[in-house]
Amino acid sequence: MASKRIAASTVEWAAFAARVPQSQKAMFNAFKGKSDGYLRRVLTAPENLPKIDFNAYKARIAVPGMVEEFQKKYEAIEVPYPADTYSAQITEVQNATTAETQEFVKASEARIGKIKEELAQWENMIPFEQMTMEEFADQFPSETIDLNNPTFWPHTPDMALDYVKKEEE
Amino acid sequence: MLSRLATRSLQEARPVVLVRATSTTAVRAAEERDEVNFPRPVRPVDPGKVRLGFIPEEWFQFFYPKTGVTGPYVFGVGLTTYLCSKEIYVMEHEYYSGLSLLIMAVFAVKKFGPSLGQSLDKEIDAIEHDWRNYRDESIQGLKDSVEQEKAAQASAQGESMLFDAKRENVALQLEAAYRERLATVHAEVKKKLDYQLETANVKTRLQQKHMVDWIVSNVKASITPAQEAASLKQCIADLKGLAPKVA
Numbered sequence: 239m240a241s242k243r244i245a246a247s248t249v250e251w252a253a254f255a256a257r258v259p260q261s262q263k264a265m266f267n268a269f270k271g272k273s274d275g276y277l278r279r280v281l282t283a284p285e286n287l288p289k290i291d292f293n294a295y296k297a298r299i300a301v302p303g304m305v306e307e308f309q310k311k312y313e314a315i316e317v318p319y320p321a322d323t324y325s326a327q328i329t330e331v332q333n334a335t336t337a338e339t340q341e342f343v344k345a346s347e348a349r350i351g352k353i354k355e356e357l358a359q360w361e362n363m364i365p366f367e368q369m370t371m372e373e374f375a376d377q378f379p380s381e382t383i384d385l386n387n388p389t390f391w392p393h394t395p396d397m398a399l400d401y402v403k404k405e406e407e
Numbered sequence: 408m409l410s411r412l413a414t415r416s417l418q419e420a421r422p423v424v425l426v427r428a429t430s431t432t433a434v435r436a437a438e439e440r441d442e443v444n445f446p447r448p449v450r451p452v453d454p455g456k457v458r459l460g461f462i463p464e465e466w467f468q469f470f471y472p473k474t475g476v477t478g479p480y481v482f483g484v485g486l487t488t489y490l491c492s493k494e495i496y497v498m499e500h501e502y503y504s505g506l507s508l509l510i511m512a513v514f515a516v517k518k519f520g521p522s523l524g525q526s527l528d529k530e531i532d533a534i535e536h537d538w539r540n541y542r543d544e545s546i547q548g549l550k551d552s553v554e555q556e557k558a559a560q561a562s563a564q565g566e567s568m569l570f571d572a573k574r575e576n577v578a579l580q581l582e583a584a585y586r587e588r589l590a591t592v593h594a595e596v597k598k599k600l601d602y603q604l605e606t607a608n609v610k611t612r613l614q615q616k617h618m619v620d621w622i623v624s625n626v627k628a629s630i631t632p633a634q635e636a637a638s639l640k641q642c643i644a645d646l647k648g649l650a651p652k653v654a
Contacts, residue, residue, distance in 0.1 A: 244578045244579060244582050247579075249571060249572045250568075253568070254565065254572065257561055257562045257564075257565030257568065259559070259562050269569075269572070272576070273572060273575070273576050273579070276576055276583060277579055279580075279583040280579050280582050280583045283583070283589065284586065284589070284590070287592065288589075288590075288593045290597060295604060298604055298607060299603050299604055299607050300607055300610075301603065301607075304603065305603075308596065308599070312592075312596050317589055318588075319581065319585050320581045320584045320585060320588075322577060322578070322581055324577045325574055325577055328570055328573050328574055328577070332566075332567070335570075339566060342560075342563050343560050346556045349556055350557070353552055353556070354549075354553065356549055357546060357549040357550065357553075360542065360546050360549065361546060363542070364447075365539070366538035366539065366541070367450075367539070368447070368449060368450060
C-alpha cells in the first residue's frame with residue numbers, strides 16, 4: 239500500500255480561478271474539467287477491497303475446502319499501488335517556470351517603477367489652465383521645436399535627414 | 408472746497424491706520440501678495456471690478472488716501488469741466504456721432520453681451536475640460552497599467568497552484584488506477600465463486616429431478632389392475648356420497 243492516499247481534491251479552485259488571466263480562461267476550464275473527471279473516476283470505485291460474504295458460499299458450495307482457500311487467498315491478496323513517474327517531471331517543469339516567472343516579475347517591477355515616475359510627473363504638474371507656454375514646453379519637450387535638432391516638414395520620422403529605410407539596411 | 412471739509416471730517420472720524428497707506432500706487436499690496444512664501448500667481452478668470460461700467464476700481468482706490476471717497480468723482484467732473492470750458496476737448500460733429508455710437512454700443516453690450524459671453528464661455532469651458540480630461544485620463548491610465556502589472560504578477564505567481572493541481576491530478580489518476588485494480592480483483596473472485604455456486608445449483612437440481620422421476624416410475628410400476636379397479640370404485644362411491652349434498 240502506498241503511504242499517502244488521496245480521496246478528495248485539496249486545490250482551492252475558486253482562488254485559482256481568480257488568478258487566471260482572461261485570455262487563458264478556456265485553457266483553465268479545460269484543465270479543471272479534466273481534473274474533475276479524474277476525481278469522479280476516483281469516487282466511482284470503493285476505497286478498499288470490497289468484502290465478499292464467504293459464509294453464504296460455504297453453505298451452498300459442496301466442494302470441500304475450495305471456498306476456504308478462496309477466502310484465505312482473497313484476504314491475503316496485496317494489490318500493488320501504481321508507481322508515480324510523472325511528479326518528478328512536473329517538478330522539473332515547475333523549476334524552469336519559476337525562474338521565468340521571477341524574471342518576469344523583476345521586469346514588471348521595473349516597468350511599474352517607470353510608470354510611477356511618469357505618474358508622479360503628471361501629478362506634480364501645474365494644471366493646464368494655469369500653465370504658460372514655457373511651462374508647457376518644459377513639461378512636454380516632444381511637443382515643441384528642438385532647436386538643436388531641427389526637423390523638416392512634415393516633421394515625421396521618415397522625413398528626417400538621417401532616416402534609413404528598413405529594406406536598405 | 409466744501410467737499411474737502413467734508414472729507415476732512417470723514418477722515419477724522421475714520422481710524423488713521425486705514426487711511427495712512429504705506430504706498431499710494433498699490434492699495435492693499437501686502438494683502439494681495441504673500442511676500443513670505445511667494446505663491447504662484449493665479450491667472451484671474453473674470454475681469455477686475457469697475458465702477459460706472461468702465462472705470463477700474465483701482466483708480467478710485469488710488470485717490471482715497473489723498474482725497475477721500477468723493478475725490479475721484481470730483482477729479483473726474485473737474486477735469487471734464489476744465490477740458491470742455493477751455494475747449495481743449497472740442498465738441499465737433501464727431502463727438503455727437505460718438506455719443507450715438509456709444510448709445511448703440513451700450514445697447515448692443517446689454518442686449519447681446521450675456522448670450523455671446525455665455526456661448527464663448529461654453530467653448531472655453533469645453534477646451535479646458537478637454538485638457539483636464541487629458542490629464543485625468545493620463546493619470547488614470549498610468550494607475551490602471553500599474554494595476555494590470557500587479558495583476559499579471561499575481562497570476563504569474565499563481566502558477567504554483569497550477570503545478571499543485573497537476574501533482575494532485577497525477578495522484579488522483581494513480582488512486583483511480585489502484586481502485587480499479589481492487590475492483591477487478593473483487594469482480595474476478597466473485598465471478599469464480601458464482602460459477603462454482605451455479606455449478607453446485609445445477610447439480611442439485613438435476614439430482615432432484617432424477618430422484619423424482621425414478622420414484623414416480625417405480626410407484627407406477629408397482630400398481631396392480633386390482634388396486635386400480637378398487638380405487639375407481641372408491642372414487643365413484645365418493646362421488647355418489649357428494650351428490651345429495653349438492654342437490
